[in-house]
Amino acid sequence: MTDNTAILTTRDGAVGTITINRPDTLNALNIPTLLELERALTELEADDGVHVIVVTGAGERAFVAGGDIADLDSRQGLAHYLDFAEVIHRVFRRFETCDKPTVAAVNGWALGGGTELLLSLDVRIAAETAKFGLPEINLGLFPGAGGTQRILRQIPSCRARELVFTGDQFTAAEAVAWGLINRAVPKADLMAEAMATATKIAAKSPLILKMIKRTLRHGAEMPLGAALAYEQAMIGLVLDTEDSHEGCRAFLEKRKAAFTGR
The missing domain is CATH 1.10.12 (Lyase 2-enoyl-coa Hydratase; Chain  A, domain 2)
Structure with missing residues (x-):
C-alpha cells in the first residue's frame, strides 16, 4: 500500500495500519506529514476490505512527540489559524469521525499533538514505558489541536484542567487509571496486542x-x-x-x- 516519506500504510487481512514515519524528529507533525496522514486515512477508509485501522509511530522512542516548535515560533495568529491549525483540526476530526474503528498503538512519547491525536482514536493500547502529556503551557501556548476540548470530555474535569495548566507528563499506568487508555502492555508485546484487538473487532460486521x-x-x-x-x-x-x-x-x-x- 502507500509508502511515502512521512507515512507508511500496510494491510494485514482486514486490518490496515498507518505508521507515522519520522523517527528522526520523534514523529513530529508538520503540514506535509498531516496531509500524508489524511491521504493514508482516506485510502484505508475507501478500501472495503479494511474494517479496522491501527495507528502507530515509527522507531523505538515516540508515537508522536508533538509539533514542530521552530515552525510554531515562526507563525502569527491569523496565518496559523488559517494554515496549520485548520489542517490539524481537520485531520484529527477525520480520524474521530471515521466510520471504521481505530486502534492506537502508542509505542513511546505521545506529547502535545501526540496526546491530541490519541484523543481522536477509539481504542488505545500503550507500551508500559509510554509517556503522555500536554506540555504546551511550558511554551506559552496551550493545546490547540482539539486537546482542551476532547480531554475535558474524556477524563474528570479537575484532572484534565490540572494536566493542561501544569503541562505535566504522565505515565501509561496513570493513563489507564484515569480511563484515558484501555491498557498498557510490555513494549515487546504492543503491536501483537494492538493487532489482536484490531483483528477481533474486524471479525464483526x-x-x-x-x-x-x-x-x-x-x-x-x-x-x-x-x-x-x-x-x-x-x-x-x-x-x-x-x-x-x-x-x-x-x-x-x-x-x-x-x-x-x-
Whole structure:
C-alpha cells in the first residue's frame, strides 16, 4: 500500500495500519506529514476490505512527540489559524469521525499533538514505558489541536484542567487509571496486542461497526433524551440489515456468523 516519506500504510487481512514515519524528529507533525496522514486515512477508509485501522509511530522512542516548535515560533495568529491549525483540526476530526474503528498503538512519547491525536482514536493500547502529556503551557501556548476540548470530555474535569495548566507528563499506568487508555502492555508485546484487538473487532460486521460508531459519536454530542431517541432509530435501521439476521441465526444454530457487510 502507500509508502511515502512521512507515512507508511500496510494491510494485514482486514486490518490496515498507518505508521507515522519520522523517527528522526520523534514523529513530529508538520503540514506535509498531516496531509500524508489524511491521504493514508482516506485510502484505508475507501478500501472495503479494511474494517479496522491501527495507528502507530515509527522507531523505538515516540508515537508522536508533538509539533514542530521552530515552525510554531515562526507563525502569527491569523496565518496559523488559517494554515496549520485548520489542517490539524481537520485531520484529527477525520480520524474521530471515521466510520471504521481505530486502534492506537502508542509505542513511546505521545506529547502535545501526540496526546491530541490519541484523543481522536477509539481504542488505545500503550507500551508500559509510554509517556503522555500536554506540555504546551511550558511554551506559552496551550493545546490547540482539539486537546482542551476532547480531554475535558474524556477524563474528570479537575484532572484534565490540572494536566493542561501544569503541562505535566504522565505515565501509561496513570493513563489507564484515569480511563484515558484501555491498557498498557510490555513494549515487546504492543503491536501483537494492538493487532489482536484490531483483528477481533474486524471479525464483526463492518456495516454494524459503522452504525455503532455513528451512534456513539452523534449520541455523545446530544442531550441524553435526544441521544436515546437516536439510538432507538439506529437499532431499527440495524434490523433492516442482512448481517443482523445472520448474527441472530448463527447464534440460534450454534455456528459462527458469516457477516457480509450488508
